[in-house]
Amino acid sequence: MNSMASMMSSLGIPSQQQVQRNICEAAIEEFVAELEPKEHEKNLFVKDVLLQIKVGPSNQNDTLKELRAYVKQLETKGIESRGRRNLEKLAPLLEGSGALIRACESLFQAAPLGVGVAFSGLRMVLSLATRVSEVLDDLFPILENVGFYLDGYSQILVAQPNSEEVFRSIKRSYKRILELWYVSAKFLSNSLGKTALLLSYKPLKEEIRRFKDDIFQDYTRAYTISATVAQVQSTIEKHDNLRRSIVKWIQGSTNYVALDQKKDLERIKGDHAEGTCQWLFETEAFKTWIGRKDNAVLWYHAPPGAGKCTMASVAIDNLQKTFSGEVVYFFYSINEPSKREAFNE
Structure with missing residues (x-):
């Protein structure tokens, strides 16, 4: 691979120049490199990713607007009541994603490729999942959790803008999102009827469960690191304040x-x-x-x-x-x- 591969082989410690690269794009590179070549043409989501890499993504704000418009369209069309109620749970995901985008853009000069891929993948999965309400029942609670984690990541990034372990946690989480879109698209784009799809639903259900566990662990790791660093910084600050107070006390006056x-x-x-x-x-x-x-x-x-x-x-x-x-x-x-x-x- 390219420079991303060299980073992964160097004891997992990125250089300052590599850290400044967009973490979303790095995850996309790894995701594509791990796929079988035949998946480049077979999987709808992978085809979309490769197209965006080749021609470049659209404006990230436009992509987010398109996704919101599509959700509104689904609500207007009036899919099954369960699905419609589930669609309301997308708000945290959309807002959390937007917060993470803004944080990444500010801190890492993030390119829009990662944004376009994430949102176009979500739109694709939503479009395919409306065929089977049972899939929506499992998928939407996960998406709601993702929204919470993304919003939390944006706050962690502001608090710990230079933590390499936080970078790695975010990259792993983003890559897991891509993998979920990939598996979902692979399963839901099958031309089988609804009954046949449900019979073969177990692999996707397992992937959703694994995704939930993995992204929770990544977020917990990043949050723990951030909290620990904050506690250490607070202790150092208290000691510094104490030292200044002691010096002032000893001096008594100028x-x-x-x-x-x-x-x-x-x-x-x-x-x-x-x-x-x-x-x-x-x-x-x-x-x-x-x-x-x-x-x-x-x-x-x-x-x-x-x-x-x-x-x-x-x-x-x-x-x-x-x-x-x-x-x-x-x-x-x-x-x-x-x-x-x-x-x-």
Whole structure:
């Protein structure tokens, strides 16, 4: 094959240039390459795909309008009531497809080939499926789910525009849509009567079931990746915010004076007389705390103005005189923002 084949053979990791290629067109290339040559002429959907590759697709908006017009035509003609009710379920598919188209166009400069193939295939399958209402009963719920997944993909693409695994999930899902159109066209274009078609319906029913499972798994994989990345990004952002808060807290102010604890200590010591609070060192609580080898807390609680800072300054002064190591201290102040907040991880 062409460059798409080389991408698939390179450990499944596309280069930046290959990532920029339209994921829908890449899926079409793989889809066509895996077909038997005889299917190029036998299958109506494959013939349409090859024609669009050869002559180029029509405007994607025109294709979407044509599909909507065809659905409206089916409603006007009044097919069986079950089929008509099912047609109403196509709205999520059409809108979801349009959302994905817009997302791909914006993020990947997507060519319209993938759009034309998807919508023309859907129109073809609808046209053929109206022959057998039982097929519609199985097919339309699946199409409704596809609409939900496509809409979800468009949101994932906006959130994770550079995720290679998300690209691969979308490409797999799109390729599965092509395969469903292919199998549906192969079965429904058979010239057998309705009864004979129903008797041979099992392969298509199995394909519909497999399609439902596969596209769900692809979407779940992409959604999980997106959610995980979002969670990691949120955690990183929280850590960055915490780091900035800690730096701001340590700085205190632009001139780095607000958190000069030595100035606070000297000011508080100057406000009380010599010998103040010396009784603290004779208490059992202080002796037990100072004698501990592990982490310990000596907690003193009192209302504002009771002398907590004075007692703390006396304790700090005592520790600085009796211990050879560093004494780290901090004075809380409700009046200064930089001294009333603490941060921890």
